[in-house]
Amino acid sequence: MDLQQRINAFSNLGQFLNQFGTNGIQKDDTVKANELFFDGFKHQIxxxxxxxxxxxxxxxxFSLQSWANALTTANINKWVSxxxxxxxxxxxxxxxxAGNIPLVGFHDFLSVLMSGHNVLVKQSSNDKHLLPYLAKYLEVVEPGFKNKITFTQDKLENFDAVIATGSDNTARYFEYYFKxxxxxIRKNRNSVAILTGKESKDQLEALSDDIFRYYGLGCRNVSKLFVPKDYNFDAFFNAVYKWHPxxxxxxxxxxxxxNKAVYLMSEFDMLENGFLMIKEDESYASPIATVFYEYYNNSEELKTKLQQDSDKIQCIVANNFTENEVTFGHTQKPELWDYADNVDTVEFLLKI
Structure with missing residues (x-):
């Protein structure tokens, strides 16, 4: 199986997933092997x-649509080139x-197979239905994938390299076990947004998607805001209101x-609007339904802080603030070449 065959297979998978996107489930009879897999995938969902x-x-x-958008022939070719x-x-x-959001480990799975390696997957118990079924689809549209994809519920054995995602605590175990x-080895990371007070309503509404998508459970979700002194949160609260349902x-x-009860009993100062709380806090990881914020004095001081804390940060959402920033509303729309923790997975795989 050559590289072009692998590209074709994942492009076919993208077309398959496009039937299950944000516009509702819509069958496309031109999709390869659809009669075998369409109804079954509805059941897996x-x-x-x-x-x-x-x-x-x-x-x-939303997750399935995101992968359908990513897995086009043009995108895959741009990535592998x-x-x-x-x-x-x-x-x-x-x-x-991990199992925090649907198909959260798919990019690693894709990278391993696209690199020509065999993959041994240990899934989270929280997200165990979708990927094995998609793997079967790949094996049918490209038989060369047969015997290259294995799922296990036991501890990993008989492998040459490993990609492991977990909490800071489990990462210490991973580092020892796989030494x-x-x-x-991926640890806890969170995403932040830099606000100046000059953001448009559209930008702030887009930021609300970065905060609320997947309930804020992803490492690419914004869990903390950096705001200038005397920032007025009225425009922010107005913009996020679209997520009130x-x-x-x-x-x-x-x-x-x-979390509201905890804050009130602890007499913490916070602002809330009936579905979101914001609290001044130096931490990056905020609880569900909460966004932390921290004031900054000037941009250079903030850039230094973000550089020092780079191992805790996944994405920086901003408007012309720093290199490699993410546009408002795009944290959960990564491209194939946007790597977690800024570690090039394919480069790693090509060197093992």
Whole structure:
């Protein structure tokens, strides 16, 4: 199986996923192997939602649409053109996946297979229905993938390298357990937004997507704002109001009520609008239904702080503030070449 065959297979997968996007489930009879897989994937989506209360209709279909948009032939070609895949000796790469948002480990899965390696996947119990089914689809549209994709519920064995994602605590375990293997170990990270007070309503509304998408559970979700002294939050609260229906969703509402009670009993100062709380705090990781904020004196001082804390930050949302910033509203719309933790996964895979 050559590189072009792998590109074609994932492009076919993108067309398959496009039937399950944000416009609702719409069957496309031109999709390869659709009769075998269309109805079955509808069932897997149903199972995923039943198994994990955070995997709502909107969140699952947004994730599937995002991958459909990414997996076009043009996008894949642009991505792989940066690398030399010649003379890759196939190895077995283990992936330990998180389960915080739907298909959160898919990019690692894609990178391993596109690099010509075999993949050994240990999924999170929170997100175990979608990927195995998509792997079967790949094996049908490209038989060369057969025997190259394995899922396990046990500890990883018989692998040559590993990509593991977890909390700061589990990362310490990963670093010890995999110390003799080439590895990428990902820890907790959060995303931040830099506000100046000059943002337009459209920019702030887009920022609300960065905050609320997936209930803020992703590392690319904005969990902290940096604002100038005397910043007026009125425009921010007005702009995020479009997300107010989120308070009617039980798991989110329970977290909102719990965290609000904790803040009130602790007599913390905070602002809230009935579905979101903002609290001044130096931490980066905020609880669900809460966004932290911190004041800054000037841009140079803030840039220094962000550089010092770069190992805690996934994305910086801003408008002409720094290099590699993310546009308002785009944290959960990464391109194939946007790597977690700024670690080039494919480059790593080509060197093992």
């Amino acid at each position: 149903k199972l995923a939602k039943e198994h994990n209360g955070w995997f709502t209709d909107a969140n699952v279909h 940066q690398y030399n895949f010649n003379n890759v000796e196939p190895k077995t790469v283990g992936i330990i996946m 003799n293997k080439p590895s990428i 989120v308070i009617h969703e039980a798991k989110y509402a329970n977290n909102y009520d719990y």
